[in-house]
Amino acid sequence: MPSITETAVEADPRVPIIRITRDFAATPEQLFRAHTDPALFARWVGPDGTTTRIEHWDATTGGSWRYVTERDGTEHRFHGCFHEVRPDRIVQTFTYAGDPDGVLLSTMWFEDLGGGRTRLRSQSLVDSFEGRDAWLRSGMETGLDDGYTELERMVTDGTL
Amino acid sequence: MPSITETAVEADPRVPIIRITRDFAATPEQLFRAHTDPALFARWVGPDGTTTRIEHWDATTGGSWRYVTERDGTEHRFHGCFHEVRPDRIVQTFTYAGDPDGVLLSTMWFEDLGGGRTRLRSQSLVDSFEGRDAWLRSGMETGLDDGYTELERMVTDGTL
Numbered sequence: 149m150p151s152i153t154e155t156a157v158e159a160d161p162r163v164p165i166i167r168i169t170r171d172f173a174a175t176p177e178q179l180f181r182a183h184t185d186p187a188l189f190a191r192w193v194g195p196d197g198t199t200t201r202i203e204h205w206d207a208t209t210g211g212s213w214r215y216v217t218e219r220d221g222t223e224h225r226f227h228g229c230f231h232e233v234r235p236d237r238i239v240q241t242f243t244y245a246g247d248p249d250g251v252l253l254s255t256m257w258f259e260d261l262g263g264g265r266t267r268l269r270s271q272s273l274v275d276s277f278e279g280r281d282a283w284l285r286s287g288m289e290t291g292l293d294d295g296y297t298e299l300e301r302m303v304t305d306g307t308l
Numbered sequence: 309m310p311s312i313t314e315t316a317v318e319a320d321p322r323v324p325i326i327r328i329t330r331d332f333a334a335t336p337e338q339l340f341r342a343h344t345d346p347a348l349f350a351r352w353v354g355p356d357g358t359t360t361r362i363e364h365w366d367a368t369t370g371g372s373w374r375y376v377t378e379r380d381g382t383e384h385r386f387h388g389c390f391h392e393v394r395p396d397r398i399v400q401t402f403t404y405a406g407d408p409d410g411v412l413l414s415t416m417w418f419e420d421l422g423g424g425r426t427r428l429r430s431q432s433l434v435d436s437f438e439g440r441d442a443w444l445r446s447g448m449e450t451g452l453d454d455g456y457t458e459l460e461r462m463v464t465d466g467t468l
Contacts, residue, residue, distance in 0.1 A: 164323055211370075229371075253401070
């Protein structure tokens with residue numbers, strides 16, 4: 149199976165979904181921790197130069213989360229709830245406070261590729277193609293790619 | 309404006325969304341209570357002959373819920389989280405335990421029509437048209453119509 153070492157971002161043609169795939173030299177358990185431990189999550193999420201302050205974090209089924217990112221003096225706020233948290237899949241909602249009525253339903257899978265490698269797949273579903281395209285134009289691809297690269301560094305340096 | 313006294317269920321042609329509309333001789337506050345107070349909610353939800361047992365209920369932004377319905381000796385379990393709860397809008401996730409990987413993102417609006425009348429609008433978004441059609445075939449229309457008729461009775465008899 150070819151390795152997906154860059155972040156692959158794909159807009160589904162039939163439904164307003166953004167699909168993201170990236171392989172990591174990490175175990176499913178490490179990727180799960182990176183997405184559920186608030187101190188670890190805050191270290192890698194967001195584009196380079198971002199500082200993340202977790203305001204609330206309960207990464208369990210039925211829990212919720214809220215954080216603020218800061219970059220070049222500008223703050224951005226995000227919040228959502230965890231619909232389901234299990235070792236191979238996390239389902240959560242996501243709202244950017246700058247677009248308070250917009251809601252994204254995100255599902256993430258950790259697929260064990262063997263040999264200490266894991267494929268992270270995610271889909272982000274919104275209620276219109278216009279809304280989906282606005283997310284794609286927002287720079288999410290750069291933010292994700294920077295974040296996942298930092299996550300990889302945390303695996304390499306033994307933080308994860 | 310013509311009144312929508314039957315439950316109108318519509319499948320969106322472009323996105324996997326079910327849209328539902330119904331007018332009530334109730335205020336937005338009454339409909340909000342009917343959807344957030346667990347004892348009231350348990351009384352009207354589901355098709356005729358259903359008993360609902362609330363196992364967990366925190367109808368606040370970031371909260372979650374879980375309940376069991378029983379009808380003719382058969383139990384069905386449902387759970388989800390509340391992404392946002394505000395007087396004019398409730399956004400929540402919804403899973404039927406019989407299809408544990410299926411997730412529906414539901415948004416509900418209470419629109420004041422004046423004169424003690426309120427239009428309830430909702431949209432339920434899933435990640436495929438196949439999944440949406442399975443929901444439509446599941447008898448949700450009858451269940452909703454029965455439930456909303458019971459909700460109306462609760463307004464008339466002063467319970468709400």
